[in-house]
Structures are given as C-alpha cells and as structure tokens.
Amino acid sequence: MEFYRCCRRLQILGSVILLLFIHGAYSFYLPGVAPQDFEKGDELKVKVNKLTSIKTQLPYSYYSLPFCRPKKIVDSTENLGEVLRGDRIENAPYSFKMREAQMCNILGRVTLDAKSAKAFKEKIDDEYRVNMILDNLPLVVPIERIDPGQGSPSVVYQLGYHVGLKGQYEGSKEQKYFMHNHLAFTVRYHRDMQTDAARIVGFEVKPYSVKHEYEGQWSEKTRLTTCDPHTKRLVVSSATPQEVENKKEIIFTYDVDFQESEVKWASRWDAYLLMSDNQIHWFSIVNSLMIVLFLSGMVAMIMLRTLYRDISRYNELETQEEAQEETGWKLVHGDVFRPPTNSDLLCVYVGTGVQCLGMVLVTMIFAMLGFLSPSNRGGLMTAMLLLWVFMGLFAGYASSRLYKMFKGTEWKRIAFRTAFLFPAVVSAIFFVLNALIWGQKSSGAVPFGTMFALIFLWFGISVPLVFVGAYLGFKKPPLDDPVKTNKIPRQIPEQAWYMNPVFSILIGGILPFGAVFIELFFILTSIWLNQFYYIFGFLFLVFVILMVTCAEITIVLCYFQLCSEDYLWWWRSYLTSGSSAVYLFLYAAFYFFTKLQITKLVSAMLYFGYMLIASYAFFVLTGTIGFYACLWFTRLIYSSVKID
Structure with a gap:
C-alpha cells in the first residue's frame, strides 16, 4: 500500500512536470521570436x-x-x-x-x-x-x-x-x-x-x-x-x-x-x-519513395493472398477430418509462443524502443507545426531530450507488459534495467567524447552545470517515470496466447542456407535502410556541414515509410521462418529490422570518407562516436517496430486457425 502511494505521488509529480514542459514549450518554442520594430536611430x-x-x-x-x-x-x-x-x-x-x-x-x-x-x-x-x-x-x-x-x-x-x-x-x-x-x-x-x-x-x-x-x-x-x-x-x-x-x-x-x-x-x-550548395533533387527522392511504396504494396498483397490460402486450407482439413500430416507454420503452434532465451533483455530493448519511438513521433509533430523552426536555436535538441525523459513512462509500461507475458515476476528488476541500460551505454560514449572535446579546450565541451542538469533529468525524472510505468503495466492482466505451449520444445529441422539467422537478419535490414538513405544524406549534411534542415513534413513521410517497411519485411521473413518450422522468432524479429542500423553506420563511414574533409584524429573520433550513438538508437527504434509487427502477425494467424 505504501509503495502504491509512492507511485501515485511520483505519477502526480511527473504530470505536473509534463504540464510545465508543455507550457514552456508553448511559450518558448513558438515559430521564431516576436517581431521587434525599430525606429530610425535605435x-x-x-x-x-x-x-x-x-x-x-x-x-x-x-x-x-x-x-x-x-x-x-x-x-x-x-x-x-x-x-x-x-x-x-x-x-x-x-x-x-x-x-x-x-x-x-x-x-x-x-x-x-x-x-x-x-x-x-x-x-x-x-x-x-x-x-x-x-x-x-x-x-x-x-x-x-x-x-x-x-x-x-x-x-x-x-x-x-x-x-x-x-x-x-x-x-x-x-x-x-x-x-x-x-x-x-x-x-x-x-x-x-x-x-x-x-x-x-x-x-x-x-x-x-x-x-x-x-x-x-x-x-x-x-x-x-x-x-x-x-x-x-x-x-x-x-x-x-x-x-x-x-x-x-x-x-x-x-x-x-x-x-x-x-x-x-x-x-x-x-x-x-x-544555403545548401547541393540542391535537393525532389524528383529523385519522390521516385525512390514511390519504388519503396510499390515494393511494400506488392509484399503486402502476396502475404495476404498466401496467408488467406493457408488459413483456408488448414480450416478445411480440420472440418473434413482428413488424416493428413500438417505442414507449414501450423505445425509449430505448440512452440511459437514459448518465451525466448534471455527474454529479460528483449523486454528491456522493446521498452527502450517504445521510448525512442514516442520521442521521435512527438518531436516530428512539433517540428511540422513550426514549434522547432531553425530560428529557435537548440530547440530541436532540447525538445528531444525532454521528450525522451518523459517517454520513460511508456518504456516502463511496455517492458513490464511484455515481461509479464513471459511469466516474469520480478518487475522491479526489469524496470531498473530499462531505466539504465540504454542511457548508460549512450552516457558512457558521450562522456568519453566530451572528455576529448574538453581536452581540445573547445566550447563544445559540456560544462559541469549542464552535465548536472542531464544527470538530474535522467535520475530525477526518467528513472521514476520508468518505475511508475512498469508498475502500471505489471498491474494489467497478461496477454493470453491464442494457442497452448507444449511442455517439451519441438526439435527444429535443419534449415536451408538462405534461412540462416545471420543471412536473413542482414538481408532484412536492406529495405528499411533503402527507404531512408537519400534523406539521410541531407540530415548528415545539415549536421556536419553547418546547414539548416527544415523539411520536417517530408521527413515525417519518410519515417512513416520506414515504419511500414520495417513491419512488412519483418513479417515476411517471420512467415518464411515459421513455414520452415523454426519457431525461434522473438529475437530474430527484433534483429531483422534492427539490422538496418548496421547499414546506417556503414553509410556514415562512406559519407565521412567521400563528403567530409576531417583530418584530425579527435574530430574523426567525435564523428564516429556520435554516429555510433545515432546508429544504436536507430537499432533500438527499428527493432521495436519489427518486433511488434511480428508479435501482432503471429497472434493474428494462430488465432485464425482451429487447433486441436
């Protein structure tokens, strides 16, 4: 009871801080500053x-x-x-x-x-x-x-x-x-x-x-x-x-x-x-997006038709009571919802991905409405940091909900790891980079006061909100599996070479990266060549395409995996779309050697350090999208067929 009161107080405190943040965002991040009139001689x-x-x-x-x-x-x-x-x-x-x-x-x-x-x-x-x-x-x-x-x-x-x-x-x-x-x-x-x-x-x-x-x-x-x-x-x-x-x-x-x-x-x-010397080739970008949309539509059509035929065939066999041996994905119905190995870590990464996804979506909406225009220096980064902190509530909720579905009982441990794993890795890299900048006596080194503010945002706001979200998520009843899980795991038959986990995971990341790599060029140019980035509406469209592509390619590969009687889809669904981060980092390296003129070792370490942080966040984000798409897909198809 005492813990419940404590959580309620933290929830109220978080709500108050959120209201203050919204008020501050409204008053501070309006498009531009108020116009100022000057008389002659002022x-x-x-x-x-x-x-x-x-x-x-x-x-x-x-x-x-x-x-x-x-x-x-x-x-x-x-x-x-x-x-x-x-x-x-x-x-x-x-x-x-x-x-x-x-x-x-x-x-x-x-x-x-x-x-x-x-x-x-x-x-x-x-x-x-x-x-x-x-x-x-x-x-x-x-x-x-x-x-x-x-x-x-x-x-x-x-x-x-x-x-x-x-x-x-x-x-x-x-x-x-x-x-x-x-x-x-x-x-x-x-x-x-x-x-x-x-x-x-x-x-x-x-x-x-x-x-x-x-x-x-x-x-x-x-x-x-x-x-x-x-x-x-x-x-x-x-x-x-x-x-x-x-x-x-x-x-x-x-x-x-x-x-x-x-x-x-x-x-x-x-x-x-x-100001960019490189004109944006709108026709080229739109053409690439149309290709990605066309491929996604084709994949969706094929999947829907194939699935409809599979489900009809399975149900007809059940009604006609034909003594035929089951084949395909229905054969592994007794193992498909078996909790994966190292399920706690999967819960943590899924919760962190929800936190990043919420931050990106809300930031893009604010940017499209003009609240984060380039005239507000630092507004975009400030908004992203604050939103990430407050999205800790959803991170804790998502991780604990998945943890309870895996029959877990120690929700505080999951909440603790969710609150600290991803931020600790990013902070460690950031502190090393900041020490390098400080050694060069650059103004880019974060001063002590700002460092204390970042630590306060993490420990004072984000961590309590993660625990509150985890507590609320664990109170909810767990999701019931559409089919029962066998006590003894089924043996997985030998797989074809193209179904090798490493190969299929790396193949799965190509299409999501292809949906964003053109826009990624302009983002990297604005960051590293001191130019403004302002087409947030188009960026939001690209992000929607990315989410759709991640979901569809993961569902397709998960379907092929289940048809091969391999039911270990939990981690592979996360890594399939998350592998696009590998290509993002490789593209960042290509951009470094072809577009930038950086020659100093410290500057190169800064570039690759910050791009490593960006790639890690991209991995968590895209991996979570693919995981939830696959979870929805498997629950849908196994609840659509009749199981003895």
Missing part, C-alpha cells in the same frame, strides 16, 4: 557566437581568439540544446544605429604576439568561420553562383565569414596568412509605410583583408589613410592585405549599410533555408 545589438569549422567539428568561443573586446563580456542566456551544440552567445563591440549608414568605423587595434599569431594561423588553416547574430538572424556571406543551363547568376548564402585566408602575395612562393579585419555589413529591413517603423529581415557581410595605415602616433582620434569616412575612400581600394605575423599590428574596422527590402518579417528565414 541601437541594434550585435552578438557574437562560436567559431565553427567543418574540418574539425570543434567549436570555440569567439573571444578565444584575440579579437577586439567590449568593456565587459556578457553571456546570453542559452537553452539546453544551445549549450550541447557548443553555442556561446556573447555581446560584441560593434555599434549599429538603425537606418544610419556608417563607413570606416574603427573597432580597435590588436598587436599580435607569437602565441596569438599562432592561434590565428591554426584557425585559418582549419577554415574556421566567425558567427554573429542580429535580431535572432545569423550572419551570412552572399556568394554568387552560376548554375549550369542558367544564364543569370543566383545567390547562395554561407553561415559566417572565414577568420582569414591563406595564399601567396606579390609573386612570393611562400604561403602567407591574411586576416579578415574589415567587415562590410549589410542590414536589410522591411519598413511599415504607416508607422515608418522597420523590422530586420537580413544580416549579411563581405569580409576584406586590409593593412590599415595612419599618420603619427595611435590615439582614439587617429584617422586611417587607408579608410577615411570623410574622403569616402573605400577599403577595397587598398591593395595590401593584412598579414598575420608576430608583432604585427592589426586594426579592425567595419562598414554598415542599410537596405530596404520587400521581404516581410514572416518570410525572412526563407533565404537562409536555401
């Missing part, structure tokens, strides 16, 4: 974000390099997802006034020593980019591109500008490093004709490397001869770039230009979502 706050590189995948804070600093560095409040992504949003010394153009503003002067010059050179070698934010819009560099077959050039955008560049100068064969120390900003705005207020709809920059010169001694009133706003000499007229060397003086300057735009505030992210 101050605009420019913020700097992390330095990123697709060659190292290791983010660093902006002020890890000796850039010009404000009098006091103020960190912006960040959500859980932003911290895990390595975002470090801080104030900047730039001063913008709405709709007031500025030219040759001096930001500051820095004299490099050997250490800072080396730091700049390393970042230039690794092609690091500087990221900034204005009114929640990321800074982009416009690049003109001429598409084949089109005469007029199109503009694509790249996130952030390069710290500098490396090359030869004035006929020298020696490679030198040059700093982008002058930034020409363009702020695009949409003006309200009635109120004359404006909203920011674009934030662009063109970086330049200029060796500034001045006369006399340096002071706050020094005028640059290379960039004088009074004479309106443009900085691009200078022919000498700024070299990065020890004891070199670097003067940072910037221009600000304001341009009126017809783009409305609600559509200001449209241009940012088309």
